[in-house]
Amino acid sequence: MSETQRTREFITGNEATARGAIAGGCRYFFGYPITPQNKIPEYMSAHLPEVGGVFLQAESEVAAINMVYGASAAGARVMTTSSSPGISLMQEGLSYMIGSELPCVLVNMVRGGPGLGNIGPAQSDYWLATRGCGHGDGQCITLTPNSVQELHDFTARAFEIADRYRNPTMVLADAILANMMEPCDVLPPTEMPPADRPYAVGPHGQERERNIVNSLWVDFDEMEEVNLRIQERYRQAAEEITDWEEYGSDEPEVLVCAYGISSRVCESAVDEAGKAGVQARLVRPKTVFPFPSEPIAKWAEQAKCAVVVEASMGQFVEDVRLAVEGRCPVELVGHAGGNIPAVSEVVARILEMTS
């Protein structure tokens, strides 16, 4: 990626995501229409052919993730994007990819649920990303941008992360980030990266033994060995790519934790609470798997309490509680169904917790 050749543009989160993917070397896209992320496949269908790539609209999300599986097995940098109900349908395919140790990038522009829900913003697929990804012991490495710029940058970087840990990597955002426009310093498209996955299938002559991409291990010990290898990569990822941002007071009474769009609300809430005389510090994970437990534990040691803000009914808060480990009380401000916690509500809770 060429940092020097960025150009500033005013674009939607969806467009920033698509252009981030192309900058990250993605040349294959398989997806199925679903609101609020349709501008991504639309962008890809228009622009992937210009850089020698392939766009294909699949017959379903089930097919899309399996096309991704095939393209990844063939060594390609490949992605799909969807929104909550579509990601539910991809769970099986993700499990196969994790089991087969294959990389891919997927973006989830989360919408209100459960069920068909609505097309409003939500963060209720936190568990789907960090606990889900189908059956078995495995998760998606999960990145949580909170701006159009980060959607662009995180999507571009997700391809390298997926390749490094041979695991599906999810960019977890929401309907607001998808649709909003902000300034974005856009990376130029990169050259198509060489297919350098020694485990990929394809023509090989006599140069190597045959490659088998597989998640079926009938022998229990062999299957456990695969699991240990996967877990070892997760441990490596925790060391190497765990990322977060902090904002606010160095001597906080209240620790505020939020990711994605809710963390934007919390930035404003931290400012407002400060004006009202309560010092707060926001810890905002940029990765939620691996999870930045360390800074949360550190500030929980000092703070009187922690306020966790999410557009879901208590998913992210569980990881915060695990990190806080009882050092201080943890309170949830949660909303669902398309509603996002409001600044005033977060401020009120911060003040209430310290009164």
Added chain:
Amino acid sequence: MREEIFLGGLGGQGVLLGGQMMARAGMDAGLNVSWFPIYSPEVRGGSTTCTIVITDGRVGSPICERPETMILMDPVAANTFAPQVAEGGLLVLNSSMIEQPPGHEDCETLWVPANDIAVEIGNERTVNMVMIGAWAGRTSALSIEGIAEALQHMLPERHHKHMPANIAALERGAEIGAESRQPGG
């Protein structure tokens, strides 16, 4: 500075493009901006809305519960959203379509006969420009030149022939906005 502006109107009144243009002008002026469409707990009927933040600090939340400024172009948007304007805030209302002052008592109201002016200019699709021009003239938050330049960037080439009408609409609106700042205006 921090400007939180909510635009509301009917589909086709140019609410979304108008908002994008304002945010883009803010970006070009070196400020931090966000533009966010449609979100409101009470979106109904054919209303289209967007929220813009323009600031020299961090944008933080792109959603505003009580926007400082609301630019409302039709009666449904006015009745639905005007009561949410911040205390001490500003309502910019399209008097060509809105008759009753819909907000609350603790806010200022700038009436703009936007449809009438647009008809005078000879391009009925410039209602949004008149309204936004009035806001800019009133607050001086963004220059009319900067807004016009942003519009030029965002309009597809084939619509550039409409630029003179749009600039005229921005200027007419700005005059009304500037006049309203005068004592007794």
Added chain:
Amino acid sequence: MTTDMKQVYAYPDALTEVEMRYCPGCTHGTAHRLVAEVIDELGIKDRTVTLATVGCSVYAYEYFDTDAVQCSHGRAPAVATGIKRVQPDTIVFAYQGDGDLASIGMAEIVHAAARGENFTVIFLNNAVYGMTQGQMAPTTLLGQKTTTSPRGRTAPEAGFPIRVCELLDTLDGPAFLAREALSTPPHVRNAKRAIKRAFETQVAGLGFSLVELLSTCPTWWGMTPLEAIKHVDEQMTKCYPIAVFRDRLAAQEGEQSAESAPGEGE
């Protein structure tokens, strides 16, 4: 005088020496051998990817000595699509059973066929779920007893058998569609001809090819192997007639021979 002798039969190079796990009398082994012979004859082993699916043939990646991808149940046509879009010159074949292809994977096979994706499907139709112990399949014959149709399949309860070739033959996408039977030696020879045709269609880049092979399952049919072969010929072919439904390679060859002999027919 061995040097003067022509080799007419040998273990195919494209099969590994792993002992197959199929039941005695099952025709999966025959199908594997025919596919392997075709791969050898076309000299494509080093650029072929086998797609193993879910069902009795789940271990196909152990038996075919090629690169391989194990696919989730029914999704091999989508996986094949992904591989071929990245590597158009790689030869890809999916080895699917009737439950995998015609039940859970119906959407994927129909859409891959409709797109005319350039890969080959070897479709084993033995009218029963073998690996999961003899349940009713979408291709189970009316009246056929299975572990989930213990009184025999009836249309009011479980609907009618699905004819995959006929169904796909309504689409413009497929380039080669044929149904053959793995029963008597003449049928087996025809089956190999169809399989070769299907791979040649892919090598020529003409698009989607599928060979349906009527196969036996003595274990879950409750028959001896010979009774099972008889059942294929006498019962299954009534519901599933043997035919070449589509052969665009032949059409192309026809055009070419017409071009090479311009005077002919004038």
